[in-house]
Amino acid sequence: MSMGLLFDATRCVGCGACASACKEQNHLPGEVEERTTAYTWTTVEEKEGAYVRHLCMHCLVPTCASVCPVAALKKTPEGPVVYDSEKCMGCRYCMMACPFDVPKYQWDRAVPIVGKCILCAGRVKEGKPTACAEACPADATLFGSRADLIKEAKKRIRENPGGYLDHIYGQTEAGGTSVMMISNVPFEKLGLKKDLPGEPPALRTWQVLSNIPDFVAVWGVFLYGVHWITARRDVVAQAHPRPRPEGPEAPKDRRPS
Amino acid sequence: MSTAATQPARRPWPGFWTALFAVLFIAFCVVTVIRFTKGLGAVTNLSDRFPWGLWIGFDLLCGVGLAAGAFTLTAVVHLFNLRKFEPIVRPAILTGFLGYIFVIMALMFDLGQPWRIWHALIYWNPHSVMFEVAWCVMLYTTVLTMEFAPVVLERFGFHAPSRIIHGLITPLVIAGVLLSTLHQSSLGSLYLIVPTKLHPLWYSQLLPLFFYISAIGAGIGMVILESYMSKRAFGRHLEMELLEPLARAMVVALGIYGLLRLQTIARNHAFGDIGALTYEGKMFLLEFALGVVIPVVLLSFQKLRTNASWLVTGAFSAVLGFVVNRLNVSVTGMERAAGIRYIPSLMEIIVSVGLVGLGMAVFALTVRYFPIFEPHPEPEPADPEGA
Numbered sequence: 001m002s003m004g005l006l007f008d009a010t011r012c013v014g015c016g017a018c019a020s021a022c023k024e025q026n027h028l029p030g031e032v033e034e035r036t037t038a039y040t041w042t043t044v045e046e047k048e049g050a051y052v053r054h055l056c057m058h059c060l061v062p063t064c065a066s067v068c069p070v071a072a073l074k075k076t077p078e079g080p081v082v083y084d085s086e087k088c089m090g091c092r093y094c095m096m097a098c099p100f101d102v103p104k105y106q107w108d109r110a111v112p113i114v115g116k117c118i119l120c121a122g123r124v125k126e127g128k129p130t131a132c133a134e135a136c137p138a139d140a141t142l143f144g145s146r147a148d149l150i151k152e153a154k155k156r157i158r159e160n161p162g163g164y165l166d167h168i169y170g171q172t173e174a175g176g177t178s179v180m181m182i183s184n185v186p187f188e189k190l191g192l193k194k195d196l197p198g199e200p201p202a203l204r205t206w207q208v209l210s211n212i213p214d215f216v217a218v219w220g221v222f223l224y225g226v227h228w229i230t231a232r233r234d235v236v237a238q239a240h241p242r243p244r245p246e247g248p249e250a251p252k253d254r255r256p257s
Numbered sequence: 258m259s260t261a262a263t264q265p266a267r268r269p270w271p272g273f274w275t276a277l278f279a280v281l282f283i284a285f286c287v288v289t290v291i292r293f294t295k296g297l298g299a300v301t302n303l304s305d306r307f308p309w310g311l312w313i314g315f316d317l318l319c320g321v322g323l324a325a326g327a328f329t330l331t332a333v334v335h336l337f338n339l340r341k342f343e344p345i346v347r348p349a350i351l352t353g354f355l356g357y358i359f360v361i362m363a364l365m366f367d368l369g370q371p372w373r374i375w376h377a378l379i380y381w382n383p384h385s386v387m388f389e390v391a392w393c394v395m396l397y398t399t400v401l402t403m404e405f406a407p408v409v410l411e412r413f414g415f416h417a418p419s420r421i422i423h424g425l426i427t428p429l430v431i432a433g434v435l436l437s438t439l440h441q442s443s444l445g446s447l448y449l450i451v452p453t454k455l456h457p458l459w460y461s462q463l464l465p466l467f468f469y470i471s472a473i474g475a476g477i478g479m480v481i482l483e484s485y486m487s488k489r490a491f492g493r494h495l496e497m498e499l500l501e502p503l504a505r506a507m508v509v510a511l512g513i514y515g516l517l518r519l520q521t522i523a524r525n526h527a528f529g530d531i532g533a534l535t536y537e538g539k540m541f542l543l544e545f546a547l548g549v550v551i552p553v554v555l556l557s558f559q560k561l562r563t564n565a566s567w568l569v570t571g572a573f574s575a576v577l578g579f580v581v582n583r584l585n586v587s588v589t590g591m592e593r594a595a596g597i598r599y600i601p602s603l604m605e606i607i608v609s610v611g612l613v614g615l616g617m618a619v620f621a622l623t624v625r626y627f628p629i630f631e632p633h634p635e636p637e638p639a640d641p642e643g644a
Contacts, residue, residue, distance in 0.1 A: 063450060066385065069391050070380035070382065089369065090369020093447070105305060204449045208465060219435060223434055223435070
């Protein structure tokens with residue numbers, strides 16, 4: 001079953017327990033930083049009088065996984081988008097392409113890797129909730145199956161229409177994500193990207209890439225055809241020599257006798 | 258042989274350039290050491306908000322693009338059979354080859370763990386444009402090496418392997434054109450994935466086509482520039498009868514490209530940015546003036562096209578505009594979404610300039626010691642006279 005998180009901005013008290021628990025769980029060095037980095041995979045930020053979490057959204061069709069040339073990033077059936085640092089060669093295309101600007105890099109290391117939330121993939125596989133969800137004292141981060149979480153979010157919005165915006169952030173954004181958010185403050189004011197397309201960006205490149213085999217065949221035959229015709233023209237011209245206007249060119253290697 | 262004799266006399270101030278090159282080389286070595294001991298953050302202005310900078314925008318995108326003269330001219334000579342262009346094929350192939358070596362060396366700096374570059378061979382992800390780029394770089398560099406190999410082989414008297422390559426030239430050239438078409442366009446496809454980040458003056462589903470056509474235009478521009486530079490360096494005459502028709506082809510390529518760009522901007526409703534002269538609007542105007550308007554207008558006139566200095570001006574403008582375009586796509590167009598301005602650090606510039614300098618030095622040396630510009634003898638056994 002595909003698991004995920006539901007973050008309820010109206011419940012978050014900004015204590016930062018999730019960020020600390022994440023550091024501990026994933027053995028990340030240093031203190032919790034202000035913004036997410038390769039060493040801080042989730043943060044809590046105060047915006048417009050509300051608190052919002054920043055973390056990987058774990059897209060259903062992840063852009064990062066689609067662009068990675070060595071398939072170091074991939075979506076697991078349990079929901080997390082995981083990263084294999086042993087494969088990564090550091091092209092940083094995932095950082096460039098991610099619609100949520102999630103992957104971060106170890107700029108200070110001679111042998112750097114990417115860092116991002118992996119939705120506690122190991123724990124989730126064992127059936128346990130993520131460390132951040134377990135640590136949350138206010139039930140602001142809820143762990144569950146994506147389908148259940150959507151049901152729960154809809155229920156909260158329905159039961160308290162004045163208390164929420166009628167929108168589940170992540171239900172359709174960039175083709176849908178495993179981490180979703182509900183709030184009473186507009187999402188763009190919380191610093192979340194708006195106007196994201198409802199279809200995964202990965203489809204746009206696949207439209208081009210999937211045509212390559214056809215293209216190679218047609219273009220290859222065309223080019224050979226051009227060569228065949230133009231070369232044949234030379235053969236014909238040699239068999240039936242005609243006086244050519246380009247006089248000085250022709251008698252280069254044949255002396256007139 | 259005659260070139261070697263004229264060489265020392267034509268240099269007015271040899272000490273200056275040698276000194277400059279030496280200083281640059283030392284700086285380049287220092288930056289290299291810092292890069293590989295302290296990491297990318299110590300030498301670049303790259304950050305989590307701006308992960309791709311000068312080394313991708315200039316070294317990779319422009320290095321590959323300006324190497325496009327190689328596949329264009331090999332196609333013209335070997336596939337379209339326009340044999341009169343034969344004398345400028347070798348310099349074009351040499352530029353292409355050095356351009357790709359330049360790109361690979363730049364990647365050695367830009368990749369976080371360049372010693373893993375071979376991972377693309379074993380860990381496949383056909384959904385990734387970068388995967389396609391990696392394979393095109395590898396395969397096309399191989400093709401260029403084989404296309405250039407006869408020059409080296411013949412110089413040292415290995416005629417048999419050279420003859421084998423000559424026999425394989427048609428499939429080799431076709432492979433080269435195919436790979437180049439894929440590679441040039443795939444560099445544009447890299448940016449298809451960022452519809453919400455790249456500014457509407459540059460984002461389009463047609464990016465792969467734009468990158469392809471503009472590379473053909475600028476690649477031809479590079480061929481013209483090289484002929485001019487080698488003329489200056491070696492006191493050769495400019496083959497105007499060859500460069501003039503090439504300039505015409507460049508006008509057509511850039512003209513089509515310019516029209517398509519304008520249509521796309523209209524469709525993206527982005528003309529407002531140009532009218533309002535925003536930062537992006539100004540950068541677009543610079544790019545479009547240099548890369549399309551000036552070369553197309555200048556070289557549309559036969560009088561200017563057949564005049565060496567105007568021809569070179571037009572070609573130079575096209576190449577400059579091409580570079581600005583690639584930097585606009587990779588830097589200018591991405592800055593608004595990133596929320597920060599990216600300006601390359603001095604050390605990033607030193608690496609790029611150092612690599613360009615290295616490439617030019619190797620080009621100059623190769624031209625001096627190998628038969629690149631001299632008329633080279635056709636391999637006689639291929640066409641016996643008895644026919």
